[in-house]
Amino acid sequence: MKNVIRAIIRQALDQAKDKGTLLLSDYPEIVIEEPKDKNHGDFSTTVAMSMAKTERKSPKVIADAICQQLQSINGNVAEVQTAGPGFINLKMSAGFYLERFLDAARQGDNFGNLEIGRDQKVLLEFVSANPTGPLHVGHGRGAAVGATLAAILKKAGYAVDSEYYINDVGNQMNILGRSTLLRYRELLNESIEFPEDHYKGEYIKDLAQEIIDSHGKEFLDKDDETALPFFKKYSSDAILKGIEKDLSEFRVNYENWFSELSLYDDDSVDKALAWMRDKGFIYDQDGAVWLKSSAFKDDKDRVIIKQSGEKTYFCSDIAYHQNKINRGYHRIINIWGADHHGYVPRMQAVMEALDYDLNNFTTLLVQFVTLIRGGKKVQMSTRSGEFVTLEEVVSEVGVDATRFFFQMRSCDSHLEFDLDLAKKQSSDNPVFYIQYAHARICSVFRTAEEQGLKLPGADDVDLSLLKEEEAMDLVKKMLAFPEVIEKSALTLEGHRVAFYLQELVSLFHSYYKLHRVVTEDQGLSQARLFLLDKIRSIIRNGLSLLGVSSPESM
RNA sequence: GCGCCCGUAGCUCAGCUGGAUAGAGCAACGGACUUCUAAUCCGUAGGUCGGUGGUUCGAGUCCACUCGGGCGUACCA
Incomplete structure (x- = not known):
């Protein structure tokens, strides 16, 4: 619609130029606005003011010149006037609107479909929570924001792939396995000591109980080394399955589920490191391997292989993003929790090193969610494992309200989610x-x-x-x-x-x-x-x- | 200390990337049900846009400084 108005203004400018009333050595950007005050018409433009310098005339004079042309253009413009410091206000005829409305109606549900993303492949990665516990409300907001963004981009004509990156590698997986194993032993009446940094949630006990139900005391007399791989795999598989189920019930679907482990299995990580080393972005120091991320916007260099020989999470992320680039996406978008914002510069450094245009790489940060019940904040603490899960909120207020509430605010605004309000009819x-x-x-x-x-x-x-x-x-x-x-x-x-x-x-x-x-x-x-x-x-x-x-x- | 986000009506938040007298929804107050769903509508009131300075025709919006809140600042993920 604004484009139509812009074209009309443009036409008026051309006419003014032909007649010599305006110089127009340089075409200004034509900004069209919808005035808040109805007395200012349906649309207004500030071109006259922005042209004042190059035309060396007062905005009012320029506006008058444009107005004069506008009146002769066509019947769609019902009224034109200049106002204030040099605004040009347009009022369009009822016929103008009704004609467009009819056209919109003919488009049915395709109305609003755009072409702006034509031939553009977009990768949208979101949620990507570690499979070490159920999704909580924070993940839920990321899921809602991501899924809706994917839908909007598709409507705008982009070819969008939604992706979930599964962090199924690393120390956390060992801790997860050990947590379940310990609970298993505990449930079978062995005395255990549960470390502070292990996963304390009830769901771990549930998993342990499941294993008892299916395998009995089979693992009781086995040592850690023999038992752990099973517990690790069982736990992460079960938790991931739960995450998939929660998301699908939340109407959030993915084109791809991408496993971090797969990057090790097919040597992508080693290849990415070799590539980086070849380009001179990697060096060895203090027995560790570092990425020269400070060569870009990051404040300092980052370790990618620890002294122990283990690779860091960041290390496989390099391979992951190289993989994303190699898949030919014009645009790569990550949606992360705001607590990961410190990670953004180093990821940008990686993309730059990989020679990917940073204009096409975006990381959206989703701020935290505070749940409100009875006018008071619901206390959540990850440390004690007492966080509210997405599933709990959905079963309390329903998918519709949850999806909507998560998107009532812009991403970078903290969100207060009033559970009582969400249930109100x-x-x-x-x-x-x-x-x-x-x-x-x-x-x-x-x-x-x-x-x-x-x-x-x-x-x-x-x-x-x-x-x-x-x-x-x-x-x-x-x-x-x-x-x-x-x-x-x-x-x-x-x-x-x-x-x-x-x-x-x-x-x-x-x-x-x-x-x-x-x-x-x-x-x-x-x-x-x-x-x-x-x-x-x-x-x-x-x-x-x-x-x-x-x-x-x- | 440094970095990122936020600060707008009593509350929760918009504000179209610099435009005209700063908006909405709740809450408050006052109205509207012989009528297709009153699960709704209409009206009133409510503001030093955290603060100071700068950029310009013009600033909630851009810049600098500053105050307050959140988060981050790992050879964790």
Whole structure:
């Protein structure tokens, strides 16, 4: 829509240049805005002000010159005026909007699909929690943000692959195995000492019990070395399976599950190291092997092989990202918890060393979630293993509310998740407010059907009957949907969709209150049904991006 | 100490990458149900955009400094 306005302004500029009223040695960027104040028209532009210097005229004079041209352009512009320091305000005709609305309606659920990502392959890695315990609410936010971003990018035309990186290597795996083994022995009445740094959650005891149920006392008389591999594998497999189940129930799906272990199995790690060494980014010191990350934006060099000969997590991450690059992605996006932000510069250093354009590599940091119950913070502590799992929240408030609440805020804002509010069935609760609008529209259609009224086709409807200001407000808001998708895709900010839906639905509820849809006047009723059907489609569309269902009745 | 994020109405947060008189939702107060879902709507009130200085026609937005909160600063992952 703004593009259309931009083209009109552009045309006016060209005409002014032809007539010699403006120099236009250099075309300025034409910024189109939607003024908050309705008195300032539907759109406004600041070009006149930004041209003041090069034209050496006052913004007002330039604005007047442009206005003069605009008036002669075509019938779509209903009103033009200059205002303030040099704004040009445009008011478009009702026909302009209705024509575009009809066009949007013809596109059905494809409305809002864009081409901006055409021929662009994007890799989106998110959650990637270690398989050492169930997903907690923080992971849940990452999952919701990632899945929605993937959906938005797809709608914007990108070819997106979602990926989960499984950290199934390293010391943590040993600790996990040992934790389960110790609980196993404990449950079989052996006295044990449970180390401080081991996993203390109840789920470890559950795993131990499962092993007792299936294997009995088989491992009791075996030493650690013999028993551990089994416990390690059993635990991580079971936990990963649980993670997969939690995510799929949370409507979060991946194209790839990528195992860290596989990078060792196929020598990718060694190859990546050899490549780095060959390029001179690696050196040996103090018995360890270092990456020269300080040659890039990182504050210091980082160890990739410890004195003990073990490789660090960072080491396999080099191989992992080389693998990502080799798969030919135009854009690589990682979504991490904010507690990993210190890791960003060194990863950027790796990408730079691998000769990948940093403009195409983004790490989104998702800030923490605080759960609120009864107006008070729910205490969580990873250390004691007492954190609230994603599964617990979902089973308490449902997938819809959880998915929506996680995306009500921009990623880099801390999120307060009010569990009581999420369960509330009233307009206080934004997710219900939106779903209710959808159900309400469906209900209107049921009433219409009882009256023998049918939804007209795009060629049979007379939209000029939609004369009310509220109807035009709705039409304008709907036409902004593609811009919301575009903006969300470009800024990687999914919360915009949540905000947009609230605004759209609020306009609908007002309209509904003021104007009865099913009336004696068949033509008018049909025009209104047509309007509602499109609103319904956008709600359904937007909610599905957010991973929220659209109930037909509530 | 250094680095990243945040600071906007009583609360939770937007603010379209520099535009006009800073917005929304809750909460508060006052209204609206013979009508398609009142699970809703309409109205009122609420602000030194943490602070100081700078950049310019113009700053919540950009820069510097500063105060407060969160997180990070491993040969952990």
